[in-house]
Amino acid sequence: xxxxxxxxxxxxxxxxxxxxxxxxxxxxxxxxxxxxxxxxxxxxxxxxxxxxxxxxxxxxxxxxxxxxxxxxxxxxxxxxxxxxxxxxxxxxxxxxxxxxxxxxxxxxxxxxxxxxxxxxxxxxxxxxxxxxxxxxxxxxxxxxxxxxxxxxxxxxxxxxxxxxxxxxxxxxxxxxxxxxxxxxxxxxxxxxxxxxxxxxxxxxxxxxxxxxxxxxxxxxxxxxxxxxxxxxxxxxxxxxxxxxxxxxxxxxxxxxxxxxxxxxxxxxxxxxxxxxxxxxxxxxxxxxxxxxxxxxxxxxxxxxxxxxxxxxxxxxxxxxxxxxxxxxxxxxxxxxxxxxxxxxxxxxxxxxxxxxxxxxxxxxxxxxxxxxxxxxxxx
Amino acid sequence: xxxxxxxxxxxxxxxxxxxxxxxxxxxxxxxxxxxxxxxxxxxxxxxxxxxxxxxxxxxxxxxxxxxxxxxxxxxxxxxxxxxxxxxxxxxxxxxxxxxxxxxxxxxxxxxxxxxxxxxxxxxxxxxxxxxxxxxxxxxxxxxxxxxxxxxxxxxxxxxxxxxxxxxxxxxxxxxxxxxxxxxxxxxxxxxxxxxxxxxxxxxxxxxxxxxxxxxxxxxxxxxxxxxxxxxxxxxxxxxxxxxxxxxxxxxxxxxxxxxxxxxxxxxxxxxxxxxxxxxxxxxxxxxxxxxxxxxxxxxxxxxxxxxxxxxxxxxxxxxxxxxxxxxxxxxxxxxxxxxxxxxxxxxxxxxxxxxxxxxxxxxxxxxxxxxxxxxxxxx
DNA sequence: CTGTTAGCGCTTTCAT
DNA sequence: ATGAAAGCGCTAACAG
Numbered sequence: 018x019x020x021x022x023x024x025x026x027x028x029x030x031x032x033x034x035x036x037x038x039x040x041x042x043x044x045x046x047x048x049x050x051x052x053x054x055x056x057x058x059x060x061x062x063x064x065x066x067x068x069x070x071x072x073x074x075x076x077x078x079x080x081x082x083x084x085x086x087x088x089x090x091x092x093x094x095x096x097x098x099x100x101x102x103x104x105x106x107x108x109x110x111x112x113x114x115x116x117x118x119x120x121x122x123x124x125x126x127x128x129x130x131x132x133x134x135x136x137x138x139x140x141x142x143x144x145x146x147x148x149x150x151x152x153x154x155x156x157x158x159x160x161x162x163x164x165x166x167x168x169x170x171x172x173x174x175x176x177x178x179x180x181x182x183x184x185x186x187x188x189x190x191x192x193x194x195x196x197x198x199x200x201x202x203x204x205x206x207x208x209x210x211x212x213x214x215x216x217x218x219x220x221x222x223x224x225x226x227x228x229x230x231x232x233x234x235x236x237x238x239x240x241x242x243x244x245x246x247x248x249x250x251x252x253x254x255x256x257x258x259x260x261x262x263x264x265x266x267x268x269x270x271x272x273x274x275x276x277x278x279x280x281x282x283x284x285x286x287x288x289x290x291x292x293x294x295x296x297x298x299x300x301x302x303x304x305x306x307x308x309x310x311x312x313x314x315x316x317x318x319x320x321x322x323x324x325x326x327x328x329x330x331x332x333x334x335x336x337x338x339x340x341x342x343x344x345x346x347x348x349x350x351x352x353x354x355x356x357x358x359x360x361x362x363x364x365x366x367x368x369x370x371x372x373x374x375x376x377x378x379x380x381x382x383x384x385x386x387x388x389x390x391x392x393x394x395x396x
Numbered sequence: 397x398x399x400x401x402x403x404x405x406x407x408x409x410x411x412x413x414x415x416x417x418x419x420x421x422x423x424x425x426x427x428x429x430x431x432x433x434x435x436x437x438x439x440x441x442x443x444x445x446x447x448x449x450x451x452x453x454x455x456x457x458x459x460x461x462x463x464x465x466x467x468x469x470x471x472x473x474x475x476x477x478x479x480x481x482x483x484x485x486x487x488x489x490x491x492x493x494x495x496x497x498x499x500x501x502x503x504x505x506x507x508x509x510x511x512x513x514x515x516x517x518x519x520x521x522x523x524x525x526x527x528x529x530x531x532x533x534x535x536x537x538x539x540x541x542x543x544x545x546x547x548x549x550x551x552x553x554x555x556x557x558x559x560x561x562x563x564x565x566x567x568x569x570x571x572x573x574x575x576x577x578x579x580x581x582x583x584x585x586x587x588x589x590x591x592x593x594x595x596x597x598x599x600x601x602x603x604x605x606x607x608x609x610x611x612x613x614x615x616x617x618x619x620x621x622x623x624x625x626x627x628x629x630x631x632x633x634x635x636x637x638x639x640x641x642x643x644x645x646x647x648x649x650x651x652x653x654x655x656x657x658x659x660x661x662x663x664x665x666x667x668x669x670x671x672x673x674x675x676x677x678x679x680x681x682x683x684x685x686x687x688x689x690x691x692x693x694x695x696x697x698x699x700x701x702x703x704x705x706x707x708x709x710x711x712x713x714x715x716x717x718x719x720x721x722x723x724x725x726x727x728x729x730x731x732x733x734x735x736x737x738x739x740x741x742x743x744x745x746x747x748x749x750x751x752x753x754x755x756x757x758x759x760x761x762x763x764x765x766x767x768x769x770x771x772x773x774x775x
Numbered sequence: 776c777t778g779t780t781a782g783c784g785c786t787t788t789c790a791t
Numbered sequence: 792a793t794g795a796a797a798g799c800g801c802t803a804a805c806a807g
Contacts, residue, residue, distance in 0.1 A: 067582070069784055080794045085786055095792060115559045116504060117784035120495045120799050127538075135524045136720065138517055145514045148541055157559065159506075160539045162527055176536065180494045203446070286724040315724045322726040341515065345665040345694045347701040347726055448800055459778045464802055474776065496800035499783050 068109035076105035088113060119181065128368055129177030130160045131170055132188040138340045139310070139357060143188050143209065146361020154369055156183070165250075167191040174200050184368035187211065188361075191253065194220075205371035207364045210255055219367050219379055221360055225255050228353045228384040229262025232307050232335050235351070235386055237270045240395035241305035241333060245278040247292040247317060249309030256284070259309050259337060277301045282313045289316025297324065304332060304395055311336035311343050311352055318346065318391070333392040348390035356382045447488035455484035467492060498560065507747055508556030509539045510549055511567040517719045518689070518736060522567050522588065525740020533748055535562070544629075546570040553579050563747035566590065567740075570632065573599075584750035586743045589634055598746050598758055600739055604634050607732045607763040608641020611686050611714050614730070614765055616649045619774035620684035620712060624657040626671040626696060628688035635663070638688050638716060656680045661692045668695025676703065683711060683774055690715035690722050690731055697725065697770070712771040727769035735761045 070088075074081045079098050086092045087102050094102075105111070119125040130147060132140045144160065151158055159182060163170030170192040177185055182204065187197060189210030197208050201218035209221045236244050246263050249256025260279070267274050280295050282288040289308060293316065296303065308314035314336030321328055328334050328348070336343060339354035360382050370377030449467075453460045458477050465471045466481050473481075484490070498504040509526060511519045523539065530537055538561060542549030549571040556564055561583065566576060568589035576587050580597035590599045615623050625642045628635025639658070646653050659674050661667040668687060672695065675682065687693035693715030700707055707713050707727070715722060718733035739761050749756030 070786095071784075081785075082787075082795080083793060086793085089786080091786085093792065098793085112554070112558045114499075114784050116495055116499045117799090118786080120493075120499050120783090120801090121785050121787085123799070125495060135527055136517070136520045138515070138520075138721075141515045141517075141520055145541075148514055157538060157540065157555065159536060161536065162524075175491070179491045180536070286721070290724070315721070318726055319724050319728070342517075342665070342694070342721060345669070345698050347697055349698070449802095450800075460801075461779080461803080462777060465777085468802080470803085472776065477777085493800050496783090497802075499785090500800080500802050502783070 068111040070111070070113065073102065073105045073109055073111050076109060077101040124183050125181045126155055127157045127159050127180070127182050128365070129174070129180070129182035129185040130158050130188065131163050131173045131177070131185065131190065132160060133163055133165045133170075133190045135160075135162045138342060139312075139338055140188050142341065142357040143361035143364075146358040146363075147186060147188075147365045148361075149358075150362040150365025151369070156369065163190055163192070165191055167193065171196060178203055184372045186364045186368055188364075189253075189255070205368055207367040207371065209360050209364055212254070217371060219371065221364055221367070221379060221382065222255075223355055223360075223382050223384050225258030225384075226262040226265070228337060228355075229259035229307070230266045231262070231384070231386055232259075232337060232353050233263045233266035234270075235388070235392065236305040236307060236333060236335060237266060237272070239305070239333060239392060242270075242272050243275075243278070243301075243303040243305070244272070245280075245296050245303040245306045247280055247282040247289055247296070247306060247308045247313050249282060249313070250284045251281060253284075256309050263307055275301065278303055282309055284310050284312060286312050286316035286319075289313035289318075290320045291316070293317035293320035297326075305392070306332060306334050308334065308336050311338045311340045311350060314343075314350055314352070314391075315346065318350075329391050329393040333395075335392055339387050343387075343389075346391075351389045351392040352387050354385045354387045356385075447490040449490070449492065452481065452484045452488055452490050455488060456480040503562050503751075504560045505534055506536045506538050506559070506561050507744070508553070508559070508561035508564040509537050509567065510542050510552045510556070510564065510569065511539060512542055512544045512549075512569045514539075514541045516691075517721060518691075518717055519567050521720065521736040522740035522743075525737040525742075526565060526567075526744045527740075528737075529741040529744025530748070535748065542569055542571070544570055546572065550575060557582055563751045565743045565747055567743075568632075568634070584747055586746040586750065588739050588743055591633070596750060598750065600743055600746070600758060600761065601634075602734055602739075602761050602763050604637030604763075605641040605644070607716060607734075608638035608686070609645045610641070610763070610765055611638075611716060611732050612642045612645035613649075614714060614767070614771065615684040615686060615712060616645060616651070618684070618712060618771060621649075621651050622654075622657070622680075622682040623651075623684045623686060624659075624675050624682040626659055626661040626668055626675070626685060626687045626692050628661060628692070629663045630660060632663075635688055642686055654680065657682055661688055663689050663691060665691050665695035665698075668692035668697075669699045670695070672696035672699035676705075684771070685711060685713050687713065687715045690717045690719045690729060693722075693729055693731070693770075694725065697729075708770050708772040712774075714771055718766055722766075722768075725770075730768045730771040731766050733764045733766045735764075 070084050071081050074084045079102060083094060083098060084102050087094050087099055134140055147158060161173045163173050170190050184205040187208040194211050194213040197206055197211060197213045198215045198218050200206055201215050205217045207219045211220045212222060213220050248260050264274055277299055278301060280292040282292045306317055308317055314334055318328055318334060321332060326332055336350050336352035339352045343350040343352050366377050367379055449463050450460050453463045462473060462477060463481050466473050466478055513519055526537060540552045542552050549569050563584040566587040573590050573592040576585055576590060576592045577594045577597050579585055580594050584596045586598045588600045591601060592599050612623060627639050643653055656678055657680060659671040661671045685696055687696055693713055697707055697713060700711060705711055715729050715731035718731045722729040722731050745756050746758055
C-alpha cells in the first residue's frame with residue numbers, strides 16, 4: 018500500500034475501498050464545483066409512484082369513492098373490488114397525497130413547534146419528547162425557530178397558521194403569555210415555560226422558584242454561606258423565578274442577600290464564563306455558585322479551571338436543567354433536573370387532546386436535585 | 397415577605413408577582429389534573445382570520461383571480477382595485493391557505509429533513525445551518541428523526557414524500573447510498589455524510605480519512621507512539637474512514653498497528669467511557685487517544701478523571717467534530733473541526749438549487765485541526 | 776387590466 | 792355496496 022508521504026510527493030496511491038488520499042496533498046484546492054445539470058422535473062406517469070387516486074380507480078375498474086373508502090375504512094366494500102383496488106395500489110405504488118387530504122378534510126395532520134433555538138441541548142430534549150409523544154398519531158411536527166426573539170416567534174406562529182397546522186407547541190421563548198392566548202383563539206396551543214391558560218391554551222411549567230430554592234438550599238446545607246448566583250437570560254420568567262428561589266433560600270437561612278454576588282448571565286456557556294470572571298474580579302469572597310442553568314455552569318467551570326480554582330475543592334458549583342452532557346463533565350455536574358423529555362411528551366399529548374377534544378392529563382413536572390460531584394461540604 | 401419555612405409550616409405566603417411558594421410543602425401532590433373542556437372548534441366567519449380568498453374578493457367587489465394576482469404579483473392590477481383588496485385583506489385578516497396553494501401549484505414549499513437523532517448536538521448544528529440556508533426562500537423544513545435505524549429512515553422518507561415535500565435533505569444516517577439514489581428519482585435529495593451522486597441526488601461529505609490521519613498525526617508530532625483509537629459507530633462510513641486515516645498515519649510514521657489499542661465505540665459519551673475503561677483494563681500502555689468523535693472523547697475524559705488520570709498531563713486526547721461544547725470542557729478539547737453549520741447551509745442551498753433548477757456550488761467542506769488543551773508534547 | 780372557467784387530488788353526501 | 796357530483800381554497804390559462 019502506498020504511503021501517505023508518497024502521496025504528498027506526487028506518487029499516486031489508492032486505499033482499498035476508500036477515497037484516494039491524494040486529496041490530502043491538495044487540501045486547499047480540493048474543491049468540487051458542481052453545477053446543477055438542467056434536470057427535468059418529471060411528472061412521468063410510468064415512473065415510480067406519483068399515481069393519483071383516480072388512476073388507481075381506473076386501473077381497478079371502480080370509482081374514486083370506492084378507493085377512498087378502502088383507504089380510509091369508511092364503509093364496507095365487496096372483497097373482490099377491494100382486492101382489485103389493493104392490487105392497483107400496489108402496482109402503481111400509490112400513496113395518497115396528504116396535501117389534498119388535508120385541504121379536503123380541513124386539517125393538516127401537522128403540529129407546529131416553535132422553539133427558541135435549534136441548537137440548544139435543552140430544547141432538543143423537549144423536541145425529542147414531542148416527537149415521541151406524536152409518534153403513531155399520524156401527526157408530524159413542523160419545527161421552526163424563533164431565535165429567542167419575540168417578534169420572530171410571533172411571525173413563526175403566523176407562518177404555522179398559514180400552513181394550517183392543527184395545533185402549536187411553544188417551547189419556552191420570549192413571546193408574552195397574553196399573545197399566546199390571543200393566538201390560541203385560532204388554533205390550540207400548548208406552551209412550556211409559560212403561564213397562560215385559556216380555552217384553547219395550556220401551559221406546562223416547572224416550579225422554578227422551588228428549583229432555585231432547592232439548589233441554593235443544597236449549597237447551604239453543605240455549609241456554604243457565601244453563595245454567588247449567575248442569573249439567566251434577563252426578562253425570562255424562568256430565570257427570574259430561579260433568582261427568587263435563591264433569595265428565599267438565603268432568607269430562610271438568615272443569610273443576608275448580597276447584590277455583589279449576583280451577576281447577569283444569558284443562559285449560555287460564554288455568559289457563564291464571563292460572569293464567573295466578573296464575580297472573581299469583584300473580590301467579594303464566595304465558596305459556592307448557583308448557575309441559572311447547566312450551560313452557564315459549564316462556562317463558569319471553565320473560568321475557574323483557567324484560574325486554577327478547583328471544583329468542588331475550592332468552589333462548589335450547581336447548575337439547573339440536567340442536560341444530557343452534565344453527566345459527562347469533569348467532574349459530573351450537580352444540578353436541578355428538569356424532566357425535559359417528559360415535558361415535551363406531555364405537551365404533545367396535550368395538543369393532541371385539545372385538537373381531538375379528548376381528555377388528557379397535565380401534571381406539573383417536578384424538578385429534582387441531582388447530587389453529583391461539583392458540590393461538596395465546606396470544610 | 398413570608399418565610400419559606402413559614403410556608404412549610406402551613407402559613408400561607410405569597411411572592412410578589414410570582415407563584416406562591418406553598419407548593420414546595422406539598423411537592424408530591426402538586427398535581428394539576430386538567431381535563432380538556434369540550435371546546436367547540438370554531439369555524440366562525442366573524443372570528444379572527446380564517447377568511448378565504450373568495451371572501452376577500454367578495455368584500456372587495458372583485459373576482460378571485462384579481463385577489464390572487466395581487467397576492468402573487470402575477471399581473472398588473474389597477475390601483476383602486478388593489479386598494480380595495482388590500483383593505484379587504486386587512487379587514488378580514490386574511491392569510492392564504494398554503495395547503496390550497498400547494499395542491500394547486502404542485503409544490504408544497506417544504507423541504508423534508510431526516511436526521512438520525514433529534515438530540516445530538518452534532519446534527520442540531522447541521523439543522524441550524526439548514527434552517528439558515530432555507531431562510532427567506534419561503535421553504536419550511538419538516539424535520540423527522542430516523543433514530544439511526546435504516547428502515548425507519550426509509551419510512552420517514554416515504555412519509556415526507558406522501559406529504560409532497562419538494563426536496564429532501566438526509567443528514568447522515570444509516571440508510572444505504574443506493575437507496576437514496578432510488579428515492580431521488582421521486583424527489584431531489586441532498587445527503588450529508590453519504591457518497592451518492594445521481595441526477596437528482598447530491599452528497600456532501602468531508603474527507604474523514606484525511607481527518608483521521610491529521611488527528612493521529614497531530615498526536616505523533618507531539619511525540620506519542622502508543623496511540624489508542626476509540627472507533628465510531630460500526631458500519632458507518634464516516635467512522636470507518638477515520639479509522640483508516642488513523643492506520644495510515646501510524647503507517648507513515650512507521651508505528652506498527654496494534655489491534656489491542658483499538659476499541660469499538662458508538663459515537664456516544666457512554667460508549668466512550670466504556671471504551672476508555674476497556675483500553676485501560678487491557679494493560680497495553682498508551683499515552684494518547686484519538687476518539688472518533690467529541691462525544692466519545694467526553695466519555696473517555698470522564699473515565700480518565702475517575703481513575704485519576706490527568707488530561708493532558710498523563711494522556712493526550714483528541715476528538716472529532718468540534719461540537720460547540722468542546723470549547724467549554726475542562727480542559728477545552730483538541731479536536732478536528734467539521735464545519736457542520738456550513739454543511740447544513742450548503743445542503744439547503746443545494747436542494748433549493750436542485751428544485752428550482754438553478755446552478756449552485758457544492759464544495760467539499762474541509763476539516764481542520766483545532767489545537768486546544770487536551771493534547772500535549774510527550775515529555 | 777379583469778372576470779370566467781377549469782381544475783390540483785381527495786372526501787363525502789346523495790342517490791341508486 | 793357503489794357511483795356521480797359537489798366541492799376544500801387557490802391558481803392559471805383563456806377570453807375579453
